[in-house]
Amino acid sequence: MFLSRSNSVNGKLNLGLMGGTFDPIHMGHLVTAEEARQQFDLDYVVFVPSGIPPHKEKEKISLPEHRFLMTSLAVMSNPHFFVSPFEIDCEGPTYTIDTVRHFSCGEREGSEVFFITGADAILEIFTWKDYEDLLRLCTFIAVSRPGYSLDRFRETLGSDCPEMKHKVHLLEIPALAVSSTFIRERVTLGKTIKYLTPEPVEQYIKKHGLYLSGG
Ligand code: ATP
Ligand code: MG
Numbered sequence: 001m002f003l004s005r006s007n008s009v010n011g012k013l014n015l016g017l018m019g020g021t022f023d024p025i026h027m028g029h030l031v032t033a034e035e036a037r038q039q040f041d042l043d044y045v046v047f048v049p050s051g052i053p054p055h056k057e058k059e060k061i062s063l064p065e066h067r068f069l070m071t072s073l074a075v076m077s078n079p080h081f082f083v084s085p086f087e088i089d090c091e092g093p094t095y096t097i098d099t100v101r102h103f104s105c106g107e108r109e110g111s112e113v114f115f116i117t118g119a120d121a122i123l124e125i126f127t128w129k130d131y132e133d134l135l136r137l138c139t140f141i142a143v144s145r146p147g148y149s150l151d152r153f154r155e156t157l158g159s160d161c162p163e164m165k166h167k168v169h170l171l172e173i174p175a176l177a178v179s180s181t182f183i184r185e186r187v188t189l190g191k192t193i194k195y196l197t198p199e200p201v202e203q204y205i206k207k208h209g210l211y212l213s214g215g
Contacts, residue, residue: 012111012112013043013044013111013112014040014041014042014043014111014112014114015042015043015044015046015103015111015112015113015114016033016036016037016040016042016044016045016046016114016115016116016141017045017046017048017099017100017103017113017114017115017116017138018032018033018045018046018047018048018115018116018117019048019050019087019096019099019115019117020047020048020049020050021049021050021061021067021180022047022049022050022067022070022071022180023061023062023066023067023180023184024062024067024070024180024183024184024197024201024205024210025047025067025070025071025074025180025197025198025201026178026179026180026183026196026197026201027176027178027195027196027197027198028145028176028177028178028179029047029074030074030075030078030198031173031174031176032116032118032143032173032176033045033047033081033116034078035143035171035173035174036114036116036141036143036171036173037080039171040114040141040169042080042114043080044080044081044082045080045081045082045116046081046082046083046084046103047071047075047081047082047083047084048083048084048086048087048099049064049067049068049071049083049085049087049088050087050088050094051064051087051088051089051090051091051092051093051094052092052093052094062210062211064088066204066208066210067088068083068085068088069204070201070204070205071083073198073200073201073204074197074198074200074201076200077198086099086102086103087099095128095129095130096115096128096129096134097128097129097130097131097133097134097137100113100115100134100137100138101137104137104138112138112139113137113138113139114138114139114140114141115134115138115139115140115141116140116141116143117140117141117142117143118142118143118145118148119142119143119144119145119148119149119150119153120145120147120148122140122142122150122153122168123148123152123153125140125168135164135167135168138167139166139167139168139169140167140168140169141169141171142168142169142170142171143170143171143172143173144170144171144172144173144175146175146176146177147177150170153170154170178196182196183196183197183211184211185214187205187210187211187212188211188212188213188214193205
């Protein structure tokens, strides 16, 4: 994927990455990415659907092709949003550190990488593979998410890990209490998912009969 630097003033690219299962992508993901883009002056946000997520290995997850295509449909109308098959194309489980390393080198050298993640995920950052390297390589944008308080994390940041303060920014976004789990459950129950995800994604789910059985 080629991301042009022509948009940025000093040739430096501010690149946002958003990882997730995206099974399916929903308005919570999109609102979050757009708010982060504006607040942090990101040139692009690249959505990176996971291959086999290390923490979800045993659960039933839709095929990577489905998740990649749904994510592509969802970002189509935003010129700043892209989707990368990087994690899907990797064999075996991939970790955030691998993705961040991939996006911080090569043609993108010199760009600043921001990893956008929800409050639920950032609360576990200390358990992530090579998290110290991660903090060196990128800046985290931790967004609020209904049901997950950032207060505990805020306290930890201030006391135990003062050096992290510059590398993790907390971002309050308009609360959207939607999750992929919620959408999958609604489809299984035959309930409408209109306005919870972009219409092309809704149509894709219908066409391919995704989530019809609870799995
Ligand atoms: P699931 O219910 O299957 O776990 P999910 O809705 O949590 O799905 P993921 O693909 O797991 O979606 O999430 C990708 C990233 O988006 C994570 O960092 C997660 O915290 C964040 N995220 C998901 N939903 C929201 C939301 N409504 N508001 C803010 N961030 C969100
Ligand atoms: Mg989740």
